Amino acid sequence: MNFKNVMSIKENIHHIKALLPEHVTLVAVSKTKPVEDLLEAYQAGQRIFGENKIQEMVSKYETMPKDIQWHMIGHVQKNKVKYMAPFVSLIHGVDNFKLLEEINKQAQNNHRTIDCLIQIKIATEDSKFGMTPSDATSLLQSDEFSKLKNIRITGLMGMATFTEYENQIKAEFTYLKTVFDKFKIQNSEFKILSMGMSGDYPLAITCGSTMIRIGSSIFGNRNYS
Numbered sequence: 419m420n421f422k423n424v425m426s427i428k429e430n431i432h433h434i435k436a437l438l439p440e441h442v443t444l445v446a447v448s449k450t451k452p453v454e455d456l457l458e459a460y461q462a463g464q465r466i467f468g469e470n471k472i473q474e475m476v477s478k479y480e481t482m483p484k485d486i487q488w489h490m491i492g493h494v495q496k497n498k499v500k501y502m503a504p505f506v507s508l509i510h511g512v513d514n515f516k517l518l519e520e521i522n523k524q525a526q527n528n529h530r531t532i533d534c535l536i537q538i539k540i541a542t543e544d545s546k547f548g549m550t551p552s553d554a555t556s557l558l559q560s561d562e563f564s565k566l567k568n569i570r571i572t573g574l575m576g577m578a579t580f581t582e583y584e585n586q587i588k589a590e591f592t593y594l595k596t597v598f599d600k601f602k603i604q605n606s607e608f609k610i611l612s613m614g615m616s617g618d619y620p621l622a623i624t625c626g627s628t629m630i631r632i633g634s635s636i637f638g639n640r641n642y643s
């Protein structure tokens with residue numbers, strides 16, 4: 419039996435929130451889900467939504483209430499940054515300088531500063547994006563980076579390997595937390611460590627996560643067909 423599909427979206431949100439420490443922020447990952455489902459979450463008090471496709475996020479932004487914070491959690495294509503630049507509140511998956519440059523340019527065009535997280539590759543799978551800690555360090559210390567005035571790097575994001583071996587997931591989260599703590603010393607704006615999804619968020623919180631991205635445990639399984 420899958421209780422997650424029996425309980426309502428509202429109950430799922432209340433259930434997850436009841437167990438969250440105060441310093442952990444919940445991002446409701448609503449990718450592929452219809453606006454009615456998002457509205458149910460909204461009515462349950464949820465105000466932060468995560469999407470992984472820019473076009474889908476833009477169309478949901480246009481129909482949903484305007485006090486929502488929209489997070490882009492997927493891999494970002496440079497040529498589409500302009501569509502979300504007017505409203506996106508946090509971009510989780512930044513993993514190269516060219517992308518940051520484009521986000522900065524589009525933020526400037528919209529007279530705003532856009533918050534971003536650098537994605538660090540912690541998983542063993544090739545399919546997962548992200549920078550190495552040393553590449554991220556070089557980027558943050560570069561002259562080119564210091565010239566980008568319309569972006570703010572507020573932390574790191576990572577995705578653990580999809581595996582049943584909890585020890586491996588734990589090691590990957592712990593590693594990311596160590597990297598985060600090091601970066602934090604040099605960057606006063608670092609405050610967000612985005613790690614943890616439906617399958618592994620309790621462990622991520624134990625390992626120091628401050629932001630979890632939960633999809634299926636709120637909205638039920640996704641149907642990609």
Ligand SMILES: *Cc1c(COP(=O)(O)O)cnc(C)c1O
Nearest residue numbers: 447491615616617631632633634
């Ligand atoms: C889809 C997705 C999630 C949510 O996954 P669930 O397992 O459904 O909670 C979290 N983070 C990223 C980057 C995703 O693409």
